[in-house]
Amino acid sequence: MVNEQEKKFQLGRRNFLKAGAGAAALGVATALKAPTIVAGAVGESVKYAPGAKGQWSKLHPVHDMGSATIRFVEHNDQWLGTSKIIGPIKNPSEYDGGFEQIAAGKVSQRGQLGLYNMNTKDPFGSAIIMGAGMVAGFLEGIPAPKKMEIPDPEQMSQHIKDVAYFLRADDVGIGRMPSYAYYGTKCIYPPFPGRQYVEFTREQLVRPVTERLPYAIVVMIDQHLETMLASTGYDAISISQSFRGYHATGVIAAIMAQYIRNLGYNARANYAVDYNGVMPPVIIAAGLGELSRTGDCTIHPRLGFRHKVAAVTTDLPLAPDKPIDFGLLDFCRVCKKCAENCPAGAINTDSDMGQYNGYLRWNNDTNKCAEFRASNEDGVCCGRCMKVCPWNSKEESWFHQAGTWIGSKSETSSKLLKSIDDMFGYGTETVDKYKWWLEWPELYKLPPVSILTEPLPPDPIFSALGKDKH
Numbered sequence: 001m002v003n004e005q006e007k008k009f010q011l012g013r014r015n016f017l018k019a020g021a022g023a024a025a026l027g028v029a030t031a032l033k034a035p036t037i038v039a040g041a042v043g044e045s046v047k048y049a050p051g052a053k054g055q056w057s058k059l060h061p062v063h064d065m066g067s068a069t070i071r072f073v074e075h076n077d078q079w080l081g082t083s084k085i086i087g088p089i090k091n092p093s094e095y096d097g098g099f100e101q102i103a104a105g106k107v108s109q110r111g112q113l114g115l116y117n118m119n120t121k122d123p124f125g126s127a128i129i130m131g132a133g134m135v136a137g138f139l140e141g142i143p144a145p146k147k148m149e150i151p152d153p154e155q156m157s158q159h160i161k162d163v164a165y166f167l168r169a170d171d172v173g174i175g176r177m178p179s180y181a182y183y184g185t186k187c188i189y190p191p192f193p194g195r196q197y198v199e200f201t202r203e204q205l206v207r208p209v210t211e212r213l214p215y216a217i218v219v220m221i222d223q224h225l226e227t228m229l230a231s232t233g234y235d236a237i238s239i240s241q242s243f244r245g246y247h248a249t250g251v252i253a254a255i256m257a258q259y260i261r262n263l264g265y266n267a268r269a270n271y272a273v274d275y276n277g278v279m280p281p282v283i284i285a286a287g288l289g290e291l292s293r294t295g296d297c298t299i300h301p302r303l304g305f306r307h308k309v310a311a312v313t314t315d316l317p318l319a320p321d322k323p324i325d326f327g328l329l330d331f332c333r334v335c336k337k338c339a340e341n342c343p344a345g346a347i348n349t350d351s352d353m354g355q356y357n358g359y360l361r362w363n364n365d366t367n368k369c370a371e372f373r374a375s376n377e378d379g380v381c382c383g384r385c386m387k388v389c390p391w392n393s394k395e396e397s398w399f400h401q402a403g404t405w406i407g408s409k410s411e412t413s414s415k416l417l418k419s420i421d422d423m424f425g426y427g428t429e430t431v432d433k434y435k436w437w438l439e440w441p442e443l444y445k446l447p448p449v450s451i452l453t454e455p456l457p458p459d460p461i462f463s464a465l466g467k468d469k470h
């Protein structure tokens, strides 16, 4: 049975096909021109009908935040979302990051050796890392000389969100770019040193970041629910899950940045291969999460921290979103599930947060985490904390939705959700029916110490990522 609506659609399609065939027959197919955007006419020359005021976007009129209760909060010099600012925040150096400290030889020989052998440990993982590097040369550029007029920043924001969803983002938000999220200095990875344990100084590895653009469009990709359910969180698929997110967000951000430059505005794509800043404050500013117990990862109310992001920094006129509060800090205070399950013991178990670079957070041992991920001999990398977190949705069940609704209410209800989550073994189970990838455990072991001094050929993947170039 064809209903009225389907009939109309079929008729419309038939007429369209007939018109195309007729035009071709008359040799006038070129009369059917693709629409073009011209200055001062967004919404006119392309027949673009803006969404209603207040809509998230046309493709997603309502922002999907799952079942959590969301409150919008301010972004000022005392708060970034629910993170309390207590003093000046210094622009960080990428050099102080866990993997950068490992690469620079500041943590351990085991970590550095593991990092330089990580790409050979998993045939699929190294292929997907190669994929993630493919857009590294397309992150920045010079804007078109003529600026298109943007009469309504809110309409442009809706449109930009539609662009992200059309390019297959799982979520997108727009934030005021916190100036302290920019790196003061970013890292240039060391030239490949062979398997010798080599130390590099800060001066050898850093260069300053001077960009300061007012907005950040944050593009988020889900790391894949079924894969996460089947994984232990630190087996072979872990690195591929990460780089699936890096690859997808990188491609989307690079295209969006180029689109914005084509409109005559400055835009720079930032993704895992080449960030100009740290992402957690940018995610918070864009209303896509709160800072979690892990210290430097944010949690999204629908995706937990089963996500990766890229950000397009820009001066395109936009209407930024507000940071959100869904009760995560109260939840993390009582939950501690990530800390209990971290194989490296890297996550803080204190009830209260401590100070870090001018704001409050739970301070963790990023070097311990990075060393474990680099030298893991049960798989490649790690995302165990992501897997076990109760906010990492456990299939799209009413039960999980009810749980996150309860969990976002108060500290007492957080205890309830955590107990239910534990009782059902959520997060710690591996669901074998979803396991689709192959494993070669014999490749996971670190090379024997006897080959530590042998020279190593240049790593094609690190070279492709531009990480070994000064």
Ligand code: SF4
Pocket: 294, 341, 342, 343, 344, 345, 346, 347, 368, 369, 370, 372, 373, 382, 383, 384, 385, 386
């Ligand atoms: S990624 Fe793994 S090692 Fe690092 S904090 Fe999470 S659980 Fe711990």
Ligand code: SF4
Pocket: 292, 293, 294, 331, 332, 333, 335, 336, 337, 338, 339, 388, 389, 390, 391
């Ligand atoms: S596992 Fe629990 S404590 Fe850890 S980040 Fe998730 S909610 Fe917070």
